[in-house]
Amino acid sequence: MALSVVTLAAWALAALVGTAQAQDYSFPSTAADYAEFYPTAYYDHGGVTDWACSDLTYAGHTGSDFGGGSWAGMDAGRDIAASAAGTVTATNDGVDDGCSSGACEGGGGLGNYVKIQHADGRSTWYGHFKTWSVAVSVGQYVSCGQKIGEMGSSGYSTGPHVHFTAVNTSGSRVDPFVGSCSDPPSYWVDQGVWDGRPALICDDVPACAPVAPLRCGESVTTANNGGGSTGTHAAYGCGDYTYSGPEIAYAFATDVTETVTVSVTGNAADVDLFVLSSDACDGSASVGCSVSPDAEAESVTFAATAGATYTVVTDGYEGATTGFTLTASCTGGYPGEEDTSAPDTAATDTAAADTSAPDTAARDTAGGGSGDAGRMEDAGLPGRWRRLDDLGCGGSAAGMLLGAGLLGAGLGRRRR
Numbered sequence: 001m002a003l004s005v006v007t008l009a010a011w012a013l014a015a016l017v018g019t020a021q022a023q024d025y026s027f028p029s030t031a032a033d034y035a036e037f038y039p040t041a042y043y044d045h046g047g048v049t050d051w052a053c054s055d056l057t058y059a060g061h062t063g064s065d066f067g068g069g070s071w072a073g074m075d076a077g078r079d080i081a082a083s084a085a086g087t088v089t090a091t092n093d094g095v096d097d098g099c100s101s102g103a104c105e106g107g108g109g110l111g112n113y114v115k116i117q118h119a120d121g122r123s124t125w126y127g128h129f130k131t132w133s134v135a136v137s138v139g140q141y142v143s144c145g146q147k148i149g150e151m152g153s154s155g156y157s158t159g160p161h162v163h164f165t166a167v168n169t170s171g172s173r174v175d176p177f178v179g180s181c182s183d184p185p186s187y188w189v190d191q192g193v194w195d196g197r198p199a200l201i202c203d204d205v206p207a208c209a210p211v212a213p214l215r216c217g218e219s220v221t222t223a224n225n226g227g228g229s230t231g232t233h234a235a236y237g238c239g240d241y242t243y244s245g246p247e248i249a250y251a252f253a254t255d256v257t258e259t260v261t262v263s264v265t266g267n268a269a270d271v272d273l274f275v276l277s278s279d280a281c282d283g284s285a286s287v288g289c290s291v292s293p294d295a296e297a298e299s300v301t302f303a304a305t306a307g308a309t310y311t312v313v314t315d316g317y318e319g320a321t322t323g324f325t326l327t328a329s330c331t332g333g334y335p336g337e338e339d340t341s342a343p344d345t346a347a348t349d350t351a352a353a354d355t356s357a358p359d360t361a362a363r364d365t366a367g368g369g370s371g372d373a374g375r376m377e378d379a380g381l382p383g384r385w386r387r388l389d390d391l392g393c394g395g396s397a398a399g400m401l402l403g404a405g406l407l408g409a410g411l412g413r414r415r416r
């Protein structure tokens with residue numbers, strides 16, 4: 001059925017004004033099993049009306065059901081896969097998968113399920129899995145097309161199928177299909193025809209776009225909606241996913257392995273700070289996050305690896321924009337082999353310091369879960385080099401500790 005001109009115009013407008021670039025969906029199975037699936041019930045727009053104004057749905061259905069060969073298909077094994085890259089936020093397993101009544105308990109009706117948060121602020125749910133087939137865990141980053149479980153009939157199910165729910169950035173369950181009876185946008189890369197399968201095509205998350213380098217000891221006065229800012233991402237792998245304001249990114253690198261603190265000060269609105277170990281910006285490479293409320297200053301301390309490039313992103317919470325000062329403070333690495341300026345006695349002192357009490361204290365700080373990685377810097381005695389790579393941070397442990405601590409606060413404040 002042809003779309004009206006008005007509908008097409010609205011669709012194009014929605015694509016233009018979106019703050020975060022939408023990450024569209026691939027069919028939620030693997031290449032091996034894709035051809036086995038077919039729709040059995042679409043989202044109900046009221047009065048048992050599906051997206052194409054037909055009746056392939058049932059009253060009150062808020063997802064899209066795809067069958068895969070009924071019980072024989074379930075026995076053979078039908079892969080369910082992530083429809084887009086993201087972070088697993090919830091799972092359930094252990095519920096009986098033989099439900100045929102449509103009213104079996106467990107998982108709030110979804111039985112065995114997986115929920116995934118995507119970088120654009122949307123999320124997807126997959127339900128009714130086979131018992132003990134859930135293949136991912138909470139906090140795990142999954143790529144598009146990665147197997148997350150197998151089709152079953154657990155929960156409110158009358159037979160084996162996967163129930164796929166698309167959740168928008170406001171937390172509402174929406175129809176991922178667009179048609180005469182369903183408003184744009186389509187959430188699929190290619191939704192296909194009515195009663196057919198959406199395409200098995202993954203939509204890559206666009207990379208961050210740093211506007212300039214940020215170096216040790218430097219400050220830049222900028223704004224998250226300043227020149228070079230974008231509105232591309234909403235999630236950075238730190239568990240807080242509602243960044244709908246413009247973002248601005250800088251590339252940070254240091255030529256020594258050292259502890260680095262990046263901070264945002266002077267902000268008049270709620271911008272938050274993220275340090276990523278790549279420019280993927282897809283939720284997979286978080287080193288640390290600072291998500292204090294309102295206009296509080298932000299700070300992320302992390303163990304930077306010599307030669308690695310990090311992406312420092314500031315993004316406004318729920319549309320906030322403000323100017324601020326972004327600063328990178330470095331503790332300094334340890335002398336290289338070629339450093340001949342240091343007297344022999346100093347070199348001896350350096351070696352002694354490696355086994356001294358302050359170093360042990362630093363290890364305790366890093367591994368003891370205090371969460372205050374910033375204290376590592378204070379513990380380091382002025383003028384004394386410490387080998388931060390001895391801490392076993394792998395370039396990110398200190399940052400992750402800090403991020404985890406802040407994550408808890410962020411979840412309590414902001415999760416719906």
Ligand SMILES: [Zn+2]
Binds near residue numbers: 041063064162164
């Ligand atoms: Zn369903």
